Amino acid sequence: MMNYYNEIKNELINNEINRRVKNYSINKSDLNTYYNVGKMLSEAGKHYGEGIIKEYSRRLEFDLNKNYSVRLLYRMLKYYSFVSEGKVPTLSAKLSWSHYDEILRFDDISKITYYIKISEEQSLSIRQLRNRIKSNEYERIPESTKNKIIQKDEPDVIDFVKNPILIKNSSKYDIVSEKVLQKLILEDIEKFLEELGEGFTFIKSEYPIKMDNRYNYIDLLLYNIKYKCYVVVELKITELKKEHTGQIMTYMNYIDKNIKMIDDNDTVGIIICKQDNDYVIKYCSDDRIIARYYELV
DSSP states (O other), X not given: OOOHHHHHHHHHHHHHHHHXXXXXXXXXXHHHHHHHHHHHHHHHHHHHOTTHHHHHHHHHXXXXXXXXXXXXXXHHHHHHHHHHTTSSOSOOTXXXXXXXXXXXXXXXXXXXXXXXXXXXXXXXOHHHHHHHHHXXXXXXXXXXXXXXXXXXXXXXXXXXXXXXEEEOOTTOOSSOOHHHHHHHHHHTHHHHHHHHOSSEEEEEEEEEEEETTEEEEEEEEEEXXXXXXXXXXEEOSSBOOHHHHHHHHHHHHHHHHHTOOTTSEEEEEEEEESBOXXXXXXXXXXXXXXXXXXXXO
16 A cells, blocks of 8 residues: 555655755646645545544654644645546646635635636735735625636626725725715725726726716726726715616716727626615616625725
8 A cells, every 4th residue: 555644745855855946836846746745645534534634744744844734734635626626727827826725715616716716817916815805805796796607607897896895994084975985996096996806997087078068077987908898987875776877877878979989898887885776776777787885994
């Protein structure tokens, strides 16, 4: 029978050598090593029971003078299981072991897939990933989006707009008007765009549009590079009302008829309000409009 402990120890020793000699391939070496260790831990567990991991952890820390904790070995086992069963993508050069170590603490496959997806596509650092997890980002995306992740369907521009949208209240305002809400968003516009999802860019606040002889002003006009469409954002400090959808629809139609180019997709609208109202959106005649409530943090 294979001496699983010696094989695991040698695998980890070789990885440490590779990390020193081939610095450029540290990430690939880590992932390959921890996959192989996870595989051997899985096989050892079948022969000796789950408690073998605790014993191996103690022996590895003594023999190698390095902290190979029970938690870390379990994470390697989980990484092997998820990859071998096709639950997560195979070894990716875009993500480090530290990314997987953060993400694999979860058991929800959809949640794991989500954080792997955004980490790869947006080249998130470990710190950025931790901040996104800490903000409960996954919990704030719609159930319909989570179903698309599971089914591997193509997402739409508004699928990853969070609910609630977190807005930093650095000035600690007690009473917020629409102007103050706009000011808080503009103070950290990058963070706000992250709350909406991927590909959003800022064009202008108080964007003027002229209808007949009267000017109206769009609170925030954005453009999404990935989905090639304009995005109208309206801010409300009250509960969502039916007249809000009528207002934003008018602005969206104006952009479509006067601003968007022939190869742009139809404009979408996001109403950010103090309190959502499912019935208003349910009976809204335009499914390009969504509502999200905001939360000051």
